[in-house]
Amino acid sequence: MIAENVAHFARVLRSAGLAVGPDRVVAAVAALDCVGVERRGDVHAALSAVMLDRHDQQPLFDAAFDAFWRDPKLLEKLLMELLPRISGRGTRPQAPRSNRLAQALAPERDRPGAPVNPSASEEIRFDASFTFSDRERLQRADFDTMTSEEFALASRLAEELPPPVAPVRRRRHERAPRGVPDLRATLRAMVRAPHTLVPLTTRPRRELPPLVVLLDVSGSMDRYARVMLHYIHGLARRHPRLHAFTFGTRLTDVTRCLRDRDPDVALAAVGQRTGDWHGGTRIASCLAEFNRHWARRVLGANAAVLLVTDGLDRDDHGSLADEAARLRRSAHELVWLNPLLRFEGFEPRAAGVRALLPHVDRFLPVHNLASLADLRRALQAAASPRPSSRPWN
Amino acid sequence: MTDGADGAARRPSPASVDELAALLAAQDYVCDRSLATALFLALKLGRPLFLEGEPGVGKTELAKSLARALDALLLRVQCFEGLDVAQTAYEWNVARQMIEIRLAEAAHDVDRERLARSLYSREMLIERPLLQALTQASSPVLLIDELDRADEPFDAFLLEVLAENQLTIPELGTVRATAPPVTIITSNRTREVHDALKRRCLYHWVGFPDIERELQILRIRAPGASQRLSRQVVGFVQRMRGLDLFKAPGVAETIDWTNALVALDAISLDPRTVHDTLGVLLKYQDDIERLRAGDSDRLLDELRAAGALA
Numbered sequence: 015m016i017a018e019n020v021a022h023f024a025r026v027l028r029s030a031g032l033a034v035g036p037d038r039v040v041a042a043v044a045a046l047d048c049v050g051v052e053r054r055g056d057v058h059a060a061l062s063a064v065m066l067d068r069h070d071q072q073p074l075f076d077a078a079f080d081a082f083w084r085d086p087k088l089l090e091k092l093l094m095e096l097l098p099r100i101s102g103r104g105t106r107p108q109a110p111r112s113n114r115l116a117q118a119l120a121p122e123r124d125r126p127g128a129p130v131n132p133s134a135s136e137e138i139r140f141d142a143s144f145t146f147s148d149r150e151r152l153q154r155a156d157f158d159t160m161t162s163e164e165f166a167l168a169s170r171l172a173e174e175l176p177p178p179v180a181p182v183r184r185r186r187h188e189r190a191p192r193g194v195p196d197l198r199a200t201l202r203a204m205v206r207a208p209h210t211l212v213p214l215t216t217r218p219r220r221e222l223p224p225l226v227v228l229l230d231v232s233g234s235m236d237r238y239a240r241v242m243l244h245y246i247h248g249l250a251r252r253h254p255r256l257h258a259f260t261f262g263t264r265l266t267d268v269t270r271c272l273r274d275r276d277p278d279v280a281l282a283a284v285g286q287r288t289g290d291w292h293g294g295t296r297i298a299s300c301l302a303e304f305n306r307h308w309a310r311r312v313l314g315a316n317a318a319v320l321l322v323t324d325g326l327d328r329d330d331h332g333s334l335a336d337e338a339a340r341l342r343r344s345a346h347e348l349v350w351l352n353p354l355l356r357f358e359g360f361e362p363r364a365a366g367v368r369a370l371l372p373h374v375d376r377f378l379p380v381h382n383l384a385s386l387a388d389l390r391r392a393l394q395a396a397a398s399p400r401p402s403s404r405p406w407n
Numbered sequence: 408m409t410d411g412a413d414g415a416a417r418r419p420s421p422a423s424v425d426e427l428a429a430l431l432a433a434q435d436y437v438c439d440r441s442l443a444t445a446l447f448l449a450l451k452l453g454r455p456l457f458l459e460g461e462p463g464v465g466k467t468e469l470a471k472s473l474a475r476a477l478d479a480l481l482l483r484v485q486c487f488e489g490l491d492v493a494q495t496a497y498e499w500n501v502a503r504q505m506i507e508i509r510l511a512e513a514a515h516d517v518d519r520e521r522l523a524r525s526l527y528s529r530e531m532l533i534e535r536p537l538l539q540a541l542t543q544a545s546s547p548v549l550l551i552d553e554l555d556r557a558d559e560p561f562d563a564f565l566l567e568v569l570a571e572n573q574l575t576i577p578e579l580g581t582v583r584a585t586a587p588p589v590t591i592i593t594s595n596r597t598r599e600v601h602d603a604l605k606r607r608c609l610y611h612w613v614g615f616p617d618i619e620r621e622l623q624i625l626r627i628r629a630p631g632a633s634q635r636l637s638r639q640v641v642g643f644v645q646r647m648r649g650l651d652l653f654k655a656p657g658v659a660e661t662i663d664w665t666n667a668l669v670a671l672d673a674i675s676l677d678p679r680t681v682h683d684t685l686g687v688l689l690k691y692q693d694d695i696e697r698l699r700a701g702d703s704d705r706l707l708d709e710l711r712a713a714g715a716l717a
């Protein structure tokens with residue numbers, strides 16, 4: 015009887031997006047055996063100890079548990095209402111792959127790889143003017159409208175683009191021709207080949223620092239944000255220690271959305287999760303929220319922050335400078351990718367840009383597809399020596 | 408890395424949640440029932456307990472108290488980046504191995520097989536906490552503290568120990584636990600620990616205690632404070648956690664602050680004393696400035712209105 019109920023409860027949790035496998039069902043039955051089912055609090059504590067593995071799953075679990083304790087039938091109805099709010103590994107939205115499929119079936123259309131439209135930069139300059147709306151427009155970005163050309167080129171570039179930070183020295187060691195002697199390995203080698211002594215050495219491994227991407231998805235960033243998402247998705251696949259956030263009028267964690275290998279599915283998940291696509295920008299308050307709630311969680315191991323925004327914002331710029339400074343202090347490195355930045359002739363006139371600029375380590379352009387292709391060179395050039403802005407490093 | 412009575416016989420594990428809570432209370436650890444339930448299950452089901460929560464809510468303290476309550480050996484692994492097998496599980500005593508080789512050479516007794524066997528025998532192994540946890544006569548308490556500070560490869564390495572209570576040493580074979588340890592893992596969430604590891608554990612989020620429990624904790628941990636002062640302190644701190652601070656004060660800070668107030672001979676909270684001692688409670692300059700700028704006076708006014716400062 016208990017087993018049946020637990021299995022039923024697990025099933026609804028699973029359909030709500032919690033990864034409750036059969037192993038947990040077995041453990042849950044065993045747990046209830048231990049604590050008994052007399053006290054509601056004990057059953058709740060036991061089941062949540064067995065079935066959860068992140069704190070943010072708790073509210074969902076509590077709601078489901080409350081309903082289940084009262085009436086298992088009611089729960090299923092309730093769940094239908096909860097469902098859209100839930101995100102997790104289990105809820106993989108079945109995104110339509112129609113657009114690419116349709117394009118693939120119509121091969122007479124322009125093939126990707128054709129030269130980028132030369133008028134693109136003028137168009138974008140026009141686009142980037144103040145299309146600010148103070149009201150948050152809760153629009154959902156429609157990734158399906160991306161044309162095959164844009165999609166294929168951007169995602170192909172994204173696959174190849176190097177990460178925007180240089181590798182740093184970690185404390186873990188790896189085998190190297192020169193360095194610190196590794197006695198243990200040396201001795202093992204000696205046992206295998208006696209009468210020889212070849213000292214083996216190690217040195218600190220160099221690897222990329224964890225990356226945190228803050229992507230502006232407001233109206234003025236629309237086109238770049240979509241291409242940048244491809245770039246980030248490409249990075250996330252090669253670089254597991256990547257956290258991604260989108261922001262417009264508020265901050266959204268989209269890290270788990272990017273886990274899907276298929277860029278279409280991943281980007282659709284991001285679009286679904288991000289409510290403020292196309293809306294206004296409030297950089298200062300979003301950075302404040304990041305500093306307050308996320309910085310200590312994701313900037314732990316010397317992470318580098320990649321800030322993608324045009325800096326056009328109507329928040330209070332005094333606090334923007336403060337928040338940027340705090341972000342700079344808690345990150346290993348702060349890189350700003352700005353679509354408005356040209357190689358020559360860019361003047362930081364907007365107040366938001368002027369507030370941010372003193373606090374970034376590198377300032378790089380990503381203003382159109384062509385410059386995204388150039389980003390590789392710019393990043394590689396910038397990646398070799400550390401900028402002189404921080405002489406103590 | 409170890410403390411507690413070595414090799415002491417272990418008390419039988421508690422038979423109910425209440426008994427466990429009482430055992431912990433006897434060790435001056437006050438925990439709420441859901442935490443006691445999770446811990447009880449960890450003992451009963453033989454699974455590791457994964458504790459997450461804000462700093463200073465008593466995650467590490469729980470493991471220490473549990474070890475005392477069960478009269479078990481406490482083995483502790485403090486995590487940091489680059490932690491590896493040699494520091495946590497075992498290490499070959501390379502110096503001794505070298506001497507062994509030298510001696511064999513000097514005695515002209517280089518039987519390769521025998522030498523290799525003796526070089527990688529159990530005596531040559533230096534046990535570190537994880538391996539020690541598997542080789543005790545009675546179940547120890549294994550505390551893996553602040554796992555989020557270690558890097559990902561260490562998570563993967565832990566899987567075998569946590570799930571199977573065994574450790575595979577390539578040169579020697581597999582060491583199975585004679586008495587499986589009670590494992591407690593803590594994390595401050597400065598990174599997401601891998602799901603594969605969490606799946607093998609029981610999970611519990613340690614939140615801030617409610618007013619009554621925090622008072623109970625103060626009674627035990629700050630015995631010098633009067634009932635009245637404790638009540639005011641808890642009221643103030645609980646209200647403070649409602650503010651949107653960078654770092655809300657944990658229970659550890661509440662205890663420190665109360666002891667600080669007692670040391671200053673304060674018998675009740677007044678604006679001046681609060682201003683002067685905020686640094687005990689808050690560790691971010693922004694937070695301190697914000698409270699000094701007026702929030703602390705407002706909280707005191709609220710407390711007075713609620714009758715707690717009478």
